[in-house]
Amino acid sequence: MTEAGPVLQVEDLSVDYRTGAGLVAAIRGVSLAIASGEAVGLVGESGSGKTTLGMAIMRYLPANGQITGGCIRYQDTDLVPLTQRELSRIRGNHIAMVYQDPSGALNPSLRAGEQIAEVYRAHLGLNRDEARGRAEGMLELVGLPEPHRAYDRYPHQFSGGQKQRIVISMALAMDPNLLILDEPTTGLDVTVESDIMQLFADLRAKTSAAILFISHDIGLVASVCERVGVLYRGELVETGDTEGVFTHPTNPYTRGLLACRVPPGVSKDSRRLEPLPSGDTDAPVGACLFEPRCAFRKPRCREQHPALYPAGSSQHSRCFFHEEVARAGPPTVTASDGRAAVTGDGAATGDGAAAGDGALLEVRGLRKVFRAQGRDLVAVADAAFTLGPGRILGIVGESGSGKTTLARMIAGLEVPDDGEVILSGVDVTKPANKRSVASRRSLQMVFQHPDGTLNPSHRIRQILRRQMRKLDAGDVARHDETLAELLRAVQLAPEHLDARPRELSGGQQQRVAIARAFCTGPQLVILDEPTSSLDVSVQAAILNLLIDLQRREQASYLLISHDLAVVRYLADEILVMHDGEIVEYGPAADVFESPQDPYTRTLLSAVTARVGQAPLAAPATQPETADEPRMPDPA
Amino acid sequence: MRHVRALRHSPGVAMALLVLLVWVVIAVFWPQLVPYGPTEQELTSRYEPPSAQHWLGTDNLGRDIFSRILAGSRSVLIVSVASTTLGVAIGTAIGLCAAFYRGKVDELLMRSLDLLMAFPIIVIASVVLAMLGPSRLNLVVVIAVMLAPYNARVVRSAVLSWRDRDFVAAARMRGESGAFILFRELLPNIVGTLNVEYTLRLALSIFAVATLSFLGFGIQPPTPDWGLMVSEGRPFYQIAPWVVVAPAAAIASLIVAINVVAQKLRS
Numbered sequence: 072m073t074e075a076g077p078v079l080q081v082e083d084l085s086v087d088y089r090t091g092a093g094l095v096a097a098i099r100g101v102s103l104a105i106a107s108g109e110a111v112g113l114v115g116e117s118g119s120g121k122t123t124l125g126m127a128i129m130r131y132l133p134a135n136g137q138i139t140g141g142c143i144r145y146q147d148t149d150l151v152p153l154t155q156r157e158l159s160r161i162r163g164n165h166i167a168m169v170y171q172d173p174s175g176a177l178n179p180s181l182r183a184g185e186q187i188a189e190v191y192r193a194h195l196g197l198n199r200d201e202a203r204g205r206a207e208g209m210l211e212l213v214g215l216p217e218p219h220r221a222y223d224r225y226p227h228q229f230s231g232g233q234k235q236r237i238v239i240s241m242a243l244a245m246d247p248n249l250l251i252l253d254e255p256t257t258g259l260d261v262t263v264e265s266d267i268m269q270l271f272a273d274l275r276a277k278t279s280a281a282i283l284f285i286s287h288d289i290g291l292v293a294s295v296c297e298r299v300g301v302l303y304r305g306e307l308v309e310t311g312d313t314e315g316v317f318t319h320p321t322n323p324y325t326r327g328l329l330a331c332r333v334p335p336g337v338s339k340d341s342r343r344l345e346p347l348p349s350g351d352t353d354a355p356v357g358a359c360l361f362e363p364r365c366a367f368r369k370p371r372c373r374e375q376h377p378a379l380y381p382a383g384s385s386q387h388s389r390c391f392f393h394e395e396v397a398r399a400g401p402p403t404v405t406a407s408d409g410r411a412a413v414t415g416d417g418a419a420t421g422d423g424a425a426a427g428d429g430a431l432l433e434v435r436g437l438r439k440v441f442r443a444q445g446r447d448l449v450a451v452a453d454a455a456f457t458l459g460p461g462r463i464l465g466i467v468g469e470s471g472s473g474k475t476t477l478a479r480m481i482a483g484l485e486v487p488d489d490g491e492v493i494l495s496g497v498d499v500t501k502p503a504n505k506r507s508v509a510s511r512r513s514l515q516m517v518f519q520h521p522d523g524t525l526n527p528s529h530r531i532r533q534i535l536r537r538q539m540r541k542l543d544a545g546d547v548a549r550h551d552e553t554l555a556e557l558l559r560a561v562q563l564a565p566e567h568l569d570a571r572p573r574e575l576s577g578g579q580q581q582r583v584a585i586a587r588a589f590c591t592g593p594q595l596v597i598l599d600e601p602t603s604s605l606d607v608s609v610q611a612a613i614l615n616l617l618i619d620l621q622r623r624e625q626a627s628y629l630l631i632s633h634d635l636a637v638v639r640y641l642a643d644e645i646l647v648m649h650d651g652e653i654v655e656y657g658p659a660a661d662v663f664e665s666p667q668d669p670y671t672r673t674l675l676s677a678v679t680a681r682v683g684q685a686p687l688a689a690p691a692t693q694p695e696t697a698d699e700p701r702m703p704d705p706a
Numbered sequence: 707m708r709h710v711r712a713l714r715h716s717p718g719v720a721m722a723l724l725v726l727l728v729w730v731v732i733a734v735f736w737p738q739l740v741p742y743g744p745t746e747q748e749l750t751s752r753y754e755p756p757s758a759q760h761w762l763g764t765d766n767l768g769r770d771i772f773s774r775i776l777a778g779s780r781s782v783l784i785v786s787v788a789s790t791t792l793g794v795a796i797g798t799a800i801g802l803c804a805a806f807y808r809g810k811v812d813e814l815l816m817r818s819l820d821l822l823m824a825f826p827i828i829v830i831a832s833v834v835l836a837m838l839g840p841s842r843l844n845l846v847v848v849i850a851v852m853l854a855p856y857n858a859r860v861v862r863s864a865v866l867s868w869r870d871r872d873f874v875a876a877a878r879m880r881g882e883s884g885a886f887i888l889f890r891e892l893l894p895n896i897v898g899t900l901n902v903e904y905t906l907r908l909a910l911s912i913f914a915v916a917t918l919s920f921l922g923f924g925i926q927p928p929t930p931d932w933g934l935m936v937s938e939g940r941p942f943y944q945i946a947p948w949v950v951v952a953p954a955a956a957i958a959s960l961i962v963a964i965n966v967v968a969q970k971l972r973s
Contacts, residue, residue: 484875503879511881518872526873528894541880587876 076146077104078248078281079128084141086120086127086305097123099305100141107248110275110282112292112313114328115302116606117577121285124302125253128283129168130158145249163194167242171254173234176241177226183237184210184222190244209240212277214270231470232263236270246278253285260469261633264291265677271295287606289328293317301325304360307379311386318401321382321393323367330402331611333636335678336663339618344640345402346612349578359390367392367399430457430493431627432481432595437490439476450476452651453490458644460594463621463628465642465659467635467674473651474631478597481629482516495594512542515588519600521580525572531583532568535590544591553590560623561586561616578609582616589620596621597629602637614641635678639663647671722966725959733780742770744777744930753946763948765939771952774930778953781931782960785845785924786911792850793911794904797857802888804858805865816862819855827852828917835923845924849914853907860903864896898971905968909961916957932957 086098097120105111115121126132128143130150143150145161153161170176178186187209188202197205203222210218213236226234235255242250252271256264268291275282286292292299292313299316301309301324309322320326327347334342348364359365359372371391382393390396437454440447451473458464468474479485481492483503491500499510518524525534535557539550558565561582572580581601588596601617602610614637621628632638638645638659645662647655647670654668666672732739741761748768756763762771800819804812822830831848838844868874869892877887918924919933927934932953939949 479875482875482879484878504881504883506881508881511879514879516876516879518875520872523871524873524876526891526895528897538880541882584876 077106078146079283080104080144081124081128082142082144084124084127084143085139086123086132087137087139088123088133089135089137097136097305098127101300101302101305101307102141103300103307103310105249105281105283107281108275108279109298110284110296112296112299113283113285113302114287114289114292114299116287116328116608118304119302120305121287121302122253123305125168125251125283125285128251129162129166130155131168163190164245165247166249166251167245167247168251168253169235169238169242169255171257173231173238174226176238177234179226181225182223183226183229184218184224187237187241187244190241194245206240206244209244210237212243212274213237213240214266214273215240230263231259232266235259235263235267239267239270239274243274243278243280247280249283250280251283251285254287256291257286257288261635262469262673262677268294289317289332289607301328306360306389308361308389309386310379311383315383315385319383319386319397320401321386321388321397322390323365323392323396324361325388326396326399326402327364327366328607331608333611333614333634333640335636335639337640338659339640343618344611344615346615347608349576349609349612367396429460431460431462431495432458432629433491433493434477434481435491435493437477437480437492438488439473439480439485440488449651451480451487454653455490456646456653456656458595458627458629460627461621461625462644463630463642465638465645466629466631466648467633467638467645468648469633469674471650472648474648475599477648478516478599478629478631482514482597483511508543512544512591513594514597515591515593515595516597516599517581517584517588517601520604521577521584522572524584525580527572529571530568531570531572531575534583535568535587538587539590542591557586557590560589560620562612576609577605578613581605581609581613585613585616585620589624589626592624593626595627595629597631599631600633601630603632603634610637617641635675647674716970718966719970722963725963726967729779729783729960732776733783736776736780740770740773740776742773744774745769745928746773753942753949755946756948762952763946765935765946765949766942771935771949774935775932775952775956778930778932778935779956781842781925781929782912782915782957785842785849785915786908789846789849789915790853790904790908790911792846793853794857794900794907796850797854797903798861798893798900800854800858801861802865802892805862806869806884806888806892812862815858819858822852823855827914828921831914831918832921832923835918840923840926842925845915845918849911849918852914853911856910857903857907860899861896864899865892868892868895902968902971905964905971909964909968912957912960912964 081101081103084098084101085096087094088097101124103111113121113124123132123136126136127138128150130153132138138151141151145166148161150158150161177183184203184206187206188199191197191202191205192199207218207222210221215221215233215236226237229237239255256267259267272295282295284292284295296313298311299313300307301316301322303324309316309320309325316325317329320329330345331347333344354360354362355373357376358374359368359377362368362372365372367390369392375391377389377391379387379389380393382388383397388396434457435455437451438449439451440449442448454477456464466474466477476485480487483499483501483506486502487500491498493499494510494514497507497510499506499514503511525531532554535554536550539545539553540547544550545553554568555565558568563579563582563586567575567579567583572583575583598617602613605613617628618641620626628641630638630641642659644657645655645659646653647662647668649670655662655666655671662671663675666675746769748764750768751764752766752768754760754764754768760770760772762775765771765774800815804815831852834848835844874887874891877891882891915924916933916936919931920937922937925931925934927938935953936950939946939953943950
């Protein structure tokens with residue numbers, strides 16, 4: 072490794088995908104450089120091309136993807152013209168990648184340790200015992216307890232977080248000079264995520280690998296990387312020092328991304344979210360790609376495509392009006408003004424929780440046991456709570472905590488083994504189809520996955536009309552009117568009625584699902600991770616919509632989420648679940664401000680660590696590099 | 707229009723579709739197309755090789771083989787299409803129910819199908835037909851019952867990938883009946899699978915019809931039928947190979963064409 076040049080230099084890289092609709096540009100002229108020991112982040116929403124970029128660097132593009140221009144220089148070798156054979160040597164020894172899904176990266180039929188030892192045997196020609204020794208050393212390095220025993224276990228015997236540690240140890244096995252991390256903690260629980268992020272921080276002190284950290288999560292990127300690039304539709308729109316980019320954005324997109332996040336510790340009563348306008352329309356050819364969604368747009372943006380201009384001390388921004396954006400200042404999202412809001416609404420929450428007499432939903436001693444492989448697994452143990460009309464109850468817990476099972480029992484999708492569910496004074500402890508039409512009408516649900524929530528073979532009109540007809544929602548003659556009004560409320564156009572679900576974006580699909588839940592005038596809506604598969608910019612709009620509908624319809628929500636900021640923002644009361652038990656239940660402000668249960672405290676501290684946003688300890692030597700993106704000619 | 711253009715790029719499929727079209731036209735219009743009556747015997751000209759008068763020669767009773775092939779297409783197509791339609795319908799219903807209800811229903815249905823599948827199709831079919839007596843209707847029912855288990859298995863696994871989607875949960879919360887969820891929510895999503903299934907089963911069914919006729923359990927003489935023609939010609943194969951080759955080629959052309967189309971549908 073030489074101090075002279077960057078480890079990785081990507082220059083003017085373009086990647087296209089061949090699809091049924093012709094060539095689609097996934098990466099458009101991206102340039103970036105990473106020096107040894109440096110961590111560079113790449114943020115972007117789904118479809119921004121961030122994963123494609125990682126795959127292109129590894130030369131792992133799918134068969135319909137092709138590099139159409141530019142070069143990828145690793146040290147002094149251009150990777151683009153290399154054969155797969157030459158590449159495989161570089162990949163194993165010099166460049167390693169950690170993917171999002173750890174289960175996919177491990178061979179389920181091989182012992183965990185052998186998969187690491189295999190790397191040593193193949194690349195260094197070590198014998199069995201030597202390789203085992205090295206592999207156990209790696210397992211210890213990534214913090215797996217009892218590496219000697221862990222070596223002999225199979226992947227399915229580890230938890231998701233442990234599996235990701237094993238994948239990381241495989242990636243680090245040959246002490247690579249370049250490590251690409253593609254959403255390494257997405258899909259893991261918050262507490263596990265914070266452990267893995269801590270592991271990265273520790274590892275950075277031990278290796279001098281250059282790191283490319285790809286994520287949709289600004290907070291995570293900020294906690295790891297010194298420099299960051301923001302991708303929008305395959306184009307870098309802003310680059311610079313992490314702190315500069317995230318505290319003084321000079322590009323409207325970066326600014327919008329920062330502004331639309333749910334601020335930690337803030338409640339809906341104190342501030343409304345600022346969503347980015349939807350990205351469902353394309354910019355005209357030759358225009359700025361972000362123009363249709365931009366808050367700063369001017370006529371010039373439609374006529375000319377901006378280059379990356381230097382902006383601020385360390386930043387570059389792809390915007391003609393970056394000075395104006397910089398002057399507008401950072402979006403007002405800080406933890407400090409959130410604190411004020413917390414104390415403000417704490418008092419208001421108290422009386423709502425106490426109003427138990429006119430309870431809309433009452434859950435008593437609800438219990439569900441699943442039998443798996445001859446063992447009883449208590450999914451929910453004696454859950455009890457009440458929810459008043461017009462209130463929002465947040466249910467928080469990690470995967471496997473029983474929060475979804477609890478919601479499904481209330482919804483009538485799962486029959487409890489014991490206990491009662493009482494909705495508006497009526498016992499509804501039975502499957503949904505045995506409940507009265509009135510009960511079904513007043514209890515609705517919005518599901519997690521937008522692509523699974525609507526039947527792909529039905530048109531939107533069919534889906535919504537069936538819901539109204541089946542549940543006798545008002546006068547049949549007025550259904551079309553109700554439909555039109557509903558569509559306006561969820562901000563969809565009338566022509567969407569004739570679309571099929573796959574023609575809609577994830578955000579639009581979720582809007583239809585919300586319309587379906589609300590078309591019968593429900594009193595209680597269960598929201599099961601309603602925004603967790605959506606991009607942040609879409610999330611803000613959906614959350615605003617949910618708040619507006621809740622206020623207008625005076626409905627109650629049962630909100631299930633793993634995202635504590637979202638729960639804090641929406642919920643009046645909070646219920647924390649752990650291993651099937653309710654460990655904490657009370658007004659939102661109280662739970663967040665002074666958690667009583669040790670588990671709640673762990674959960675909250677994992678999140679606080681994340682929003683701290685202080686870059687983690689950088690390695691001792693921070694080489695100076697000429698890594699600024701080259702100035703493309705504005706003409 | 708797009709489909710027509712797509713065909714130009716796959717001449718094999720275009721060819722297969724043409725073959726199928728020709729057989730369908732023949733099956734409908736054979737009375738107008740045949741040069742001789744298919745059961746017309748001319749004992750003075752037995753075992754004549756293919757010639758200008760008899761394009762495919764004549765058989766042991768001096769009947770024109772070309773005419774008999776054309777006439778035989780109708781019964782093959784009717785019986786195989788009817789039995790496949792019935793079989794796929796039964797199989798789809800079973801597969802849908804097994805996948806949707808899971809648990810004991812699934813176990814009971816699938817194990818009984820396993821039992822049925824443990825016996826070779828032809829053995830069971832010939833035993834049943836021997837008991838019921840050979841008739842077109844019996845043939846259709848027997849073949850349908852033999853095809854259904856294979857179809858049920860495929861449908862079941864296709865439905866399994868859909869039944870846990872949230873739109874099914876939404877339908878249940880709406881209070882929809884099981885039948886509505888099965889036929890209105892789930893069935894439309896497996897239409898692609900069903901198309902492939904149908905064509906594959908159709909090829910199998912044609913084979914079964916021909917085989918059962920060959921064994922004498924199907925269409926009865928003197929009605930012209932391809933399987934029967936192979937069977938009747940078999941003793942004279944040494945002296946008049948065309949008696950066997952022509953109907954065998956007809957069967958093969960139909961099965962190959964259908965398989966080519968099925969292959970295309972699958973991709």
